[in-house]
Amino acid sequence: MLIRIWNMVWKEIVQLARDRLMTAFIFLLPLVQLALLAQATGRRIGDLKVVVLDRDRTAVTRALISDLDNQEELAVRYYVDDMRELESFLDLGKADVGVVFPRGLTRDLADPTRTSQVHVLIDGSNAVVGGIASGAVSAVFARYEQEQLRARGLAIVPPIDLRLTTYYNPTYNTRYFAIPAQVGFIIYQITLAVASLGLARERELGTLEQLIVTPLSRLELVLGKAIPAFIIGVVNFIFLLGVTVHVFGVPMRGS
Structure with missing residues (x-):
């Protein structure tokens, strides 16, 4: 019995090895799935892009910018001259964090009666990513205050009032980014399954x-099989989008 089973197993292995398309499918499909899942759920938290608006332009703000850049999770990439430009970097996804140093920050830090604000x-x-960015920025300014305590030999220094504003998802609701990513992965699986089952049914x-001997070219045959699967995927996407918005409460905003 074992010999017969082994012969059957060997026959399947040989057939798979001869079918280059199937072999490529077996190895490439998991790679594509891994890439999609990694993009949806994982990201190296060490390259969060920071855009800076420095209205004070002093040695103190330059030191704080250097501290931000030296923080493991952050990287200062851009400098802008006005608030509208800074917000556009966030809107376009070019930056993850924007830091605004107001005019007179250095003066306020030197006066114990004043409150220093950084937006x-x-x-x-x-x-x-938003939660980690918030913690990383807060850690930088907390460390700066501790360094000032040691440098001045004081028991207290004027605190920096860090005004954190979170765009697009103020409550850090994981549904808002996880569910749309899952919808994309589900649509990909359904579309692939429909196309595969269509070919299996023909066989x-x-x-x-009969299709092979028709005047259809390979491209026409592939498109003829792929377009229905694409249409089904679009219909499913519209349906799941409605469920995502109206059942799970994920807002869909933007252009």
Whole structure:
């Protein structure tokens, strides 16, 4: 019995090895799935792009910018001259964090009677990234205050009032970025399954050979099979989009 089973197994292996298309499908499909899942659920939290608006332009603000850039999770990439330009970087996804140093910040830090404010804008569309960015920026300014305590030999220094504003997902709701990513993955699986089952059904019914001998070119045959699967995918996407918005409460905003 074992010999017969082994012969059957060997026959399947040989057939798979001879079918280059199937072999490529077996190895490439998991790779594509892994890439989609990694893009949806994982990201190296060490390259969060920071855009800076420095209205004070002093040695103190330059030192704070350097501290932000040296923070493991952050990287200062852009400098802008006005608030509208800074917000556009967040709107277009070019930056994850925006930091605004107001005029007179250095003067306020030197006066114990004044409160120093720094405005931080965070892209919260990805709740995980937004939360980490918020913690990283807060850590930088907390460390700066501790360094000032040691440098001045004081028991207290004027605190920095860090005003955190989260765009797009203020409550860091993980549904807002996880569910749309899952919808894309589900549509991909359904479309692929429909196309695969269509070819399997043609072969089972014995009509695949008839299609091969027709005047259809390979491209026409592939498009003829792919377009219905694409249409089904679009219909499913519209349906799941409605469920995502009206059942799970995920807002769909933007252009």
